[in-house]
Amino acid sequence: MDPSTPHPDLAGLNGKRLAVVGSGPAGMSAAYFARLLGFSVTIYEKLPVMGGILRVGIPSYRLPRKVIEAEFEGLSNMGIDLRPNTEIGKNFSLNALRNEYDYVFLGTGVHASIKLGIPQEDQSHRVISGLTLLNKTAFGETVDLGKRVTVIGGGNTAIDSARTALRLGCEVTIIYRRSQCEMPAHFEEVQEAREEGVQFRFLAAPQKIVLDTDQTIKKLVCCRMELGPADESGRRRPIKKEGAFFDIKTYSIICAFVEKPDLVFFKAALKTKNDCIVVKDNLSTPPQKGLQPQVFAGGDIIDIAHTVVHAVASGKKAAIAMDCHRNGANFDEVLEKIVIGDGPAISFSAYHGWKSVNPVTQNHRWVLGSENIVFDYFKKASRVQPVIQDTDTRKQSFNPYRNTFDPEAAGREALRCMHCGRCTECDNCLIFCPDMSVLVKGRNRFGYAIDYDYCKGCGICFTECPRHAITMIDEDIPLKEA
């Protein structure tokens, strides 16, 4: 949607004020949904730019800056007050926010890097964290890396750091202590990094950095690893092979493994466990000394998976929970009504009571599997493939190398939707019913009615509905309980 278009569903203000701390996907989502529910929202961000990791972590060749800017233009046009360059804990305390606002949402993410814990790592300016490299590059600063770079880690930060260093003109090797199968980075990203020329050394871990007299790096000593039994993460544990050392000639080392949240400003006020803020099921923080229960938290600072979609989902959930608190509703009971399938996804339209575009009543708890679809009725249609630049071109710059769909391609992709579980008035049931018991509802009315006086319950309509839009229930079960 064009960000300058007024939001069609913007509610009037409900009189409550929300302060969102952190402008990453968790904060953006909490602000967006809370504003739709009528809260007056301010987002505080310590950096000069908004967007969190989307803006200063994920490189622009993967996520174009104009996409994030358009999102914030949209939020601003909804009346959300954006305050960059404002660090909570420094410019304002958490308590000051609590006094000024009715609700606070914390979405400050994980930005503090964990050290390698090996000799000499603090002695050279060429040992840096992946997030530092990505941050500086995002702000257009020059980073002195030298020609050969070694990246340590196997997650998204490692791959993004490696591909960033490659675009800065370096030769890059990633070392990872497990094998490729255990890498947490997206498979596609690993493949693309390899195509661009990033080298990988699996089953290797850093042991020691050897410096020259001028504090530049002479080499990185690594140890070969082997995989033992699975650890608590479910992946096979890497174990050192005794005495199996080897050297890597490198000029800089980028430590791109686990990051942790910087909770220093919140630790005194909020309960934490394993470097995460403790939250209840509704994402509110348990009441602490002098703290009201209206402080909520989401995204990477709570104990959920560190992905954009989980961060966005937590912001939505917190906004709904705040609204329930505001109007005295029981969140658990509300959740029961709006959860999709077995959860954890929740429907904002169901909470808001928005009417579905499709006139057929939808049961959010009912999510179809592919086994319910009668594929014989559908033509095979391959995914529309995005256009990807060749590797030589794409590693020359930070420009996006993967095109998004143009309107025509987006239309073609949308046509692949099978409308699972939603009637499209294809008439198949009407044609197949041997007893003419499927009746068209009539002009200007959507759908069909079943003539139960004639229907013998043979189930042909149910079996032949291509998209499983018909439910058959036992006659003895009252409709409400079915």
Ligand SMILES: Cc1cc2nc3c(=O)[nH]c(=O)nc-3n(C[C@H](O)[C@H](O)[C@H](O)COP(=O)(O)OP(=O)(O)OC[C@H]3O[C@@H](n4cnc5c(N)ncnc54)[C@H](O)[C@@H]3O)c2cc1C
């Ligand atoms: C390099 C990298 C690549 C990734 N790639 C992917 C990917 O491809 N797909 C995916 O799903 N996930 C990816 N992730 C994970 C994903 O980006 C995070 O899970 C997500 O951004 C978390 O969102 P958040 O809102 O909790 O925090 P963040 O995005 O970290 O945003 C937090 C914001 O809070 C601000 N802040 C912190 N402290 C304060 C304070 N005291 N006062 C005011 N503001 C403050 C920070 O400056 C920051 O802007 C990646 C992560 C990294 C690091």
Ligand code: SF4
């Ligand atoms: S067969 Fe299914 S989708 Fe087609 S009209 Fe009947 S109920 Fe609707």
Ligand code: SF4
């Ligand atoms: S169950 Fe059989 S008789 Fe009844 S509407 Fe469906 S196809 Fe017709």
